[in-house]
Amino acid sequence: MPRKITIVMYHFVRDLKHSRYPEIKGLELQDFVGQVGYMRAHYTPITMEELIHAAHTKGYELPPKALLLTFDDGYIDHFTNVFPVLDRYGIQGCFFPPAKAITKHLVLDVNKIHFVLASVNDTTRIIQTIFSDIRENQSGYSLDRPESYYEKLAVAGRYDTADVVFIKRILQKGLPEELRARMVDKLFAEFVTGDEAAFARELYMDVEQLECMRRNGMFIGSHGYDHYWLDSLSKEEQEREIDLSLKFLGGIGCDLENWVMCYPYGGYNDSLLSILDMRGCRIGLSVSVGIADMERENPLALSRIDTNDLPKRSDAQPNEWTRKIMV
Ligand SMILES: [Zn+2]
Incomplete structure (x- = not known):
């Protein structure tokens, strides 16, 4: 009974070689396009809405080799480079912008x-x-x-x-x-x-771009307000972080009954999980490396893999390792 899903995590996706900062750690745009080709050949992309439904419906089966793409930190790359590729193939991307950096034009x-x-x-x-x-x-x-x-x-x-x-x-x-x-x-x-x-205006998406992606079927979720290690904050500070980020998501028209949390740096603790539970958060994404398994994992702490864990060419054949993680 397939209740597993490969959730892939991305940060920068850009034409690094020709950019002002070729040393930045990120994924070359052409490698992203190649990786999407590989995924289309070997995986079944699903939407966050389906994952939410699956996580909260006992026995709901996901398609075999289910896949979800997640993009952290609200970079302009996601609007300019990622969105057109995903839109062309009808694949949903899930984007997690840090609210304060976007609204106040500050650099994390x-x-x-x-x-x-x-x-x-x-x-x-x-x-x-x-x-x-x-x-x-x-x-x-x-x-x-x-x-x-x-x-x-x-x-x-x-x-x-x-x-x-x-x-x-x-x-x-x-x-x-x-x-x-x-x-x-x-x-x-x-x-x-x-x-x-x-610099912040060049680095991150703005509210209109996020709205545009949401209107076109992309999913936008919470990545906190200040991009703190949420597990290092007091309960009151955690509540403030979550509430400000929800206000931001509400402002771009997201469904606050079915929202998703992506922990900055993967940091969470019991106090945060109880706040998320009270606010009706449906899914939480961690940075623990692995294939998410709805039978074994808390829906508020699902594992992800990094883009570097998957091939970057559409004609690549799964090797021993990639076959092992293809479920
Ligand atoms: Zn982040």
Whole structure:
């Protein structure tokens, strides 16, 4: 009885090679087009509305090899590059814009860090700035020596060097919030641009574009208001985040009886889940890697896979790994 679904997660989808920031981590547009071809050959795309129905209807069977495409962070790429491709093939995409970045024309901290990294070839320049900021604020915030943060946090990851992992971790979570935010702003102004609002307008979709996609059958869901790690907030702050994001979704005409939450950074906890339950959230999307299974998983914490886990050519044949994850 098929109750499993492959939910694919995307972020940037653009012609990276010819863009101003070819170093940005994302999917080349031609690879996206190839991947959609592969998916059309080997999967059955469904809609979020069907997934909501399946998650809340015992015994409801999804088609074999069911597939859903999700796009986080509200990038302009999704309107300009993704939407026309999906529209051409009648495939629904599910889009999760961070409300505040869209409405206030602010750049998410996580994006500021991306673009700082993409603008500076030599990561030691960024690390020097971070080290000197930590030293300057060492007594004020009772911080450790910069070297000890480096030793703790600089561990090479699956996709990143040790330096890049250090920069991301120290700027995302490793320091007191106020200092961390100030350091990110300073680096962004120094290495990327002093005009954050103009940059935000180029980086993200606007409300009209989101409305247009919704009218044309795409699904728009919540990605929070401020793009916080929601599991690090108090219950009151979590409620505020959710309510502001729902107000935003209401403004673009989304169905607030059947809404979906996509957790920024995959962060959620029991307190958040009970708030979502009370507000009538139907589906929650995590970043835990796997094929979502409605028999085993909480509908408010479904697994996803990354675009890099699937082939990027329409004529690719499933290999051992892709066959294993094709259910
Ligand atoms: Zn996000």
